[in-house]
Amino acid sequence: MAITDIATRTYNHGWRLDPIVRSLLDTDFYKLLMLQMIRRLYPDVRATFALINRSTAVRLADVIDEGELRAQLDHARGIRFTAKELIWLAGNSFYGRTQMFSPDFIAWLAEFRLPEYDLRKADGQYELRFAGPWTHTSMWEIPALAIVNELRSRAALKDRGRFALDVLYARAKAKLWGKVERLAALPDLAISDFGTRRRHGFLWQRWCVEALKEGLGDRLIGTSNVLMAMDNDLEAIGTNAHELPMVLAALAGTDAGIAAAPYRVLRDWRDLYGGNLLIALPDAFGTAAFLRGAPDWLADWTGFRPDSLPPIEAGEQIIRWWREKGRDPREKLLIFSDGMDVDSIEATYRHFHGCVRLSFGWGTNLTNDFRGCAPFPTTGLDPISLVCKVVDADGRPAVKLSDNPAKATGDPAEIARYLRIFGDAGRTEAAVTV
Amino acid sequence: MAITDIATRTYNHGWRLDPIVRSLLDTDFYKLLMLQMIRRLYPDVRATFALINRSTAVRLADVIDEGELRAQLDHARGIRFTAKELIWLAGNSFYGRTQMFSPDFIAWLAEFRLPEYDLRKADGQYELRFAGPWTHTSMWEIPALAIVNELRSRAALKDRGRFALDVLYARAKAKLWGKVERLAALPDLAISDFGTRRRHGFLWQRWCVEALKEGLGDRLIGTSNVLMAMDNDLEAIGTNAHELPMVLAALAGTDAGIAAAPYRVLRDWRDLYGGNLLIALPDAFGTAAFLRGAPDWLADWTGFRPDSLPPIEAGEQIIRWWREKGRDPREKLLIFSDGMDVDSIEATYRHFHGCVRLSFGWGTNLTNDFRGCAPFPTTGLDPISLVCKVVDADGRPAVKLSDNPAKATGDPAEIARYLRIFGDAGRTEAAVTV
Numbered sequence: 046m047a048i049t050d051i052a053t054r055t056y057n058h059g060w061r062l063d064p065i066v067r068s069l070l071d072t073d074f075y076k077l078l079m080l081q082m083i084r085r086l087y088p089d090v091r092a093t094f095a096l097i098n099r100s101t102a103v104r105l106a107d108v109i110d111e112g113e114l115r116a117q118l119d120h121a122r123g124i125r126f127t128a129k130e131l132i133w134l135a136g137n138s139f140y141g142r143t144q145m146f147s148p149d150f151i152a153w154l155a156e157f158r159l160p161e162y163d164l165r166k167a168d169g170q171y172e173l174r175f176a177g178p179w180t181h182t183s184m185w186e187i188p189a190l191a192i193v194n195e196l197r198s199r200a201a202l203k204d205r206g207r208f209a210l211d212v213l214y215a216r217a218k219a220k221l222w223g224k225v226e227r228l229a230a231l232p233d234l235a236i237s238d239f240g241t242r243r244r245h246g247f248l249w250q251r252w253c254v255e256a257l258k259e260g261l262g263d264r265l266i267g268t269s270n271v272l273m274a275m276d277n278d279l280e281a282i283g284t285n286a287h288e289l290p291m292v293l294a295a296l297a298g299t300d301a302g303i304a305a306a307p308y309r310v311l312r313d314w315r316d317l318y319g320g321n322l323l324i325a326l327p328d329a330f331g332t333a334a335f336l337r338g339a340p341d342w343l344a345d346w347t348g349f350r351p352d353s354l355p356p357i358e359a360g361e362q363i364i365r366w367w368r369e370k371g372r373d374p375r376e377k378l379l380i381f382s383d384g385m386d387v388d389s390i391e392a393t394y395r396h397f398h399g400c401v402r403l404s405f406g407w408g409t410n411l412t413n414d415f416r417g418c419a420p421f422p423t424t425g426l427d428p429i430s431l432v433c434k435v436v437d438a439d440g441r442p443a444v445k446l447s448d449n450p451a452k453a454t455g456d457p458a459e460i461a462r463y464l465r466i467f468g469d470a471g472r473t474e475a476a477v478t479v
Numbered sequence: 480m481a482i483t484d485i486a487t488r489t490y491n492h493g494w495r496l497d498p499i500v501r502s503l504l505d506t507d508f509y510k511l512l513m514l515q516m517i518r519r520l521y522p523d524v525r526a527t528f529a530l531i532n533r534s535t536a537v538r539l540a541d542v543i544d545e546g547e548l549r550a551q552l553d554h555a556r557g558i559r560f561t562a563k564e565l566i567w568l569a570g571n572s573f574y575g576r577t578q579m580f581s582p583d584f585i586a587w588l589a590e591f592r593l594p595e596y597d598l599r600k601a602d603g604q605y606e607l608r609f610a611g612p613w614t615h616t617s618m619w620e621i622p623a624l625a626i627v628n629e630l631r632s633r634a635a636l637k638d639r640g641r642f643a644l645d646v647l648y649a650r651a652k653a654k655l656w657g658k659v660e661r662l663a664a665l666p667d668l669a670i671s672d673f674g675t676r677r678r679h680g681f682l683w684q685r686w687c688v689e690a691l692k693e694g695l696g697d698r699l700i701g702t703s704n705v706l707m708a709m710d711n712d713l714e715a716i717g718t719n720a721h722e723l724p725m726v727l728a729a730l731a732g733t734d735a736g737i738a739a740a741p742y743r744v745l746r747d748w749r750d751l752y753g754g755n756l757l758i759a760l761p762d763a764f765g766t767a768a769f770l771r772g773a774p775d776w777l778a779d780w781t782g783f784r785p786d787s788l789p790p791i792e793a794g795e796q797i798i799r800w801w802r803e804k805g806r807d808p809r810e811k812l813l814i815f816s817d818g819m820d821v822d823s824i825e826a827t828y829r830h831f832h833g834c835v836r837l838s839f840g841w842g843t844n845l846t847n848d849f850r851g852c853a854p855f856p857t858t859g860l861d862p863i864s865l866v867c868k869v870v871d872a873d874g875r876p877a878v879k880l881s882d883n884p885a886k887a888t889g890d891p892a893e894i895a896r897y898l899r900i901f902g903d904a905g906r907t908e909a910a911v912t913v
Binding site for chain 2: 206207208211212213214216218219222226252255256259260345400420
């Protein structure tokens with residue numbers, strides 16, 4: 046009785062590979078905003094990005110086949126922005142602004158392709174590095190993470206029965222919808238998908254985003270994934286990331302230059318973008334140090350995205366700072382996006398609702414929460430703490446301190462130097478699970 | 480990015496209707512066994528079957544569109560046994576026996592079609608009756624029930640969002656798989672699908688049966704659904720039903736003839752089938768009365784299928800009877816199929832395991848358990864107690880007493896007469912939910 050569509054089936058089985066990255070827009074929106082700035086202001090800087098698996102107990106090189114990893118990375122290198130995608134980038138408005146991307150940047154994107162990669166195995170891990178112009182290596186971050194994470198999911202699901210797989214996804218869908226129902230009870234919620242980098246898989250992220258759209262309506266304010274924003278008529282969400290202060294600090298060289306780097310980023314950003322994009326990421330070298338040294342005009346910005354302290358603690362710290370600067374927090378925006386899930390979203394919402402404008406970026410626990418869903422024993426679906434960070438700029442080591450020492454990256458001697466410059470105030474060790 | 484298969488989509492939307500019954504084999508196996516006996520021994524008896532909705536609070540005529548109901552019933556009347564189906568019925572072995580169906584019966588089936596129906600509305604319910612030769616009206620029972628139940632499900636799901644539907648089925652799959660995992664922990668379990676008549680829908684029953692096959696392996700001994708047995712290479716399971724003693728009692732007319740009818744059925748059945756099919760259904764007019772009057776040779780039969788007392792009580796009663804007759808219950812089989820679900824299956828299994836051979840028929844709670852699954856408020860997916868019973872034979876009223884007075888059917892005056900003949904011993908009122 047079952048109808049098999051032979052053409053589709055033949056087509057599916059004839060793929061050279063089942064691609065993970067299918068478009069250069071399958072990346073986070075902030076990469077494009079940063080890229081435009083990097084190209085305009087720092088076109089000659091060379092930056093190396095490297096994959097870092099903080100979950101060292103998971104031996105990725107034992108789990109993921111090197112041939113498959115190379116095939117996916119090579120496939121991604123073959124992708125170009127399509128005409129449709131470039132027309133959409135040029136013609137769509139982002140954060141209420143038309144022509145966010147300049148015509149010369151769009152023309153440059155038309156020629157863009159991901160640069161070479163260097164892959165080797167060491168101690169059961171993959172050493173995956175991208176060296177070259179910052180304007181190109183930066184764009185590897187999201188596809189590299191998405192590829193490694195999805196290959197790991199696929200390995201965990203290989204050779205499982207058809208119904209076991211059906212039940213796995215059925216349970217994951219039921220679980221996510223339970224979360225949607227809880228979130229739908231928060232009337233003024235504003236939330237967006239931030240789950241591209243650590244997603245279980247492309248198709249699963251797409252299901253999650255479309256489910257949020259149906260289940261949360263206007264409370265879903267968008268997605269960081271540019272492709273999914275385009276395909277689902279959602280807002281593309283995101284501003285900037287740690288790589289900007291990290292590279293600028295690395296390039297500065299002197300202690301004074303390092304100390305000034307976070308604020309130079311803010312000036313660059315304000316001059317280029319302004320408006321609703323004025324969201325500061327305060328924790329690259331510790332939030333306390335950042336706020337202590339911040340210029341008064343930063344209090345005019347729209348808001349902050351705290352990314353490594355516990356959310357309520359981080360929010361209270363920033364609200365105190367706004368009040369010191371004579372600003373009303375109710376006119377300001379806080380964006381929480383560090384390992385959020387429904388419990389912490391609810392608690393944060395209830396704590397701050399009415400005191401400050403709030404928005405949530407929901408990542409790994411949206412697009413990769415399969416805990417309790419597999420009808421077979423496996424740890425291969427537990428998310429791991431995998432990042433792709435800039436490690437040097439023009440040959441100088443790059444450092445991130447973070448508010449959580451477990452999230453710091455860089456050479457230990459350099460970390461020590463940065464700690465001397467920025468201090469250690471307010472930094473709190475916490476387990477990093479995602 | 481989504482690939483739409485235009486041909487399949489066009490095909491799906493071009494259906495005159497989305498059929499519920501797609502094959503005359505989409506029925507319970509016992510209907511075919513009984514049909515062969517009816518045709519051989521009672522070819523001229525006329526019997527009327529009628530739909531009875533015991534869940535009177537559910538006003539089916541308000542829920543189900545009459546035009547859709549007629550279209551589905553008419554569609555079922557247009558179906559014939561296909562060549563493949565008849566070849567399979569003739570060539571397959573059932574209960575270890577080849578040629579279960581005689582060549583002349585198979586040839587007669589080739590010409591079979593469902594007879595006319597009479598449909599009208601009264602008090603918010605449908606009065607759906609099938610009058611005509613018993614050899615034809617009997618075959619309406621299962622398709623009529625499947626059609627009404629699935630139309631009710633469809634009405635509850637109409638105009639729901641795509642993701643709401645996806646989540647509904649995801650939750651139902653997750654729920655069923657949770658049950659499968661519990662059942663898989665019972666090492667000597669023997670269970671079969673008995674869920675055709677009250678299924679949520681055809682496709683859902685198929686998913687459930689295939690999921691049981693993958694999840695329970697050999698512990699799934701088969702399905703009562705002939706089509707699904709054929710398509711999935713499973714054993715077709717079932718023997719006989721209440722309509723046999725009900726019709727024979729109705730035809731008998733005298734009190735003595737009524738009292739003898741249940742045993743006449745057993746003789747007819749033994750003479751025609753024998754072997755593993757020697758399963759007696761003891762409760763048509765009360766199990767206590769049936770066992771009290773049963774002939775000694777019945778103790779040589781394979782087993783019983785108690786169908787209306789609580790399972791442990793019913794089993795103990797039958798085991799006592801076997802012991803009185805000097806038989807070892809460990810060589811006998813009990814089949815439990817009345818409203819079973821995982822809790823009662825586990826309890827019954829643990830109670831009887833090692834004392835008697837056990838088998839379970841899992842019906843409504845297998846193929847229609849959507850409690851807690853809908854992401855929207857609805858009572859339209861709760862199963863109802865819908866049956867299709869013989870109401871008269873050659874113009875004489877038919878009666879079922881059952882061990883549970885709530886499951887009795889027939890005219891009150893006739894029920895009173897049957898109670899005088901069989902007595903009321905051991906009958907226990909219990910809520911009928913499915």
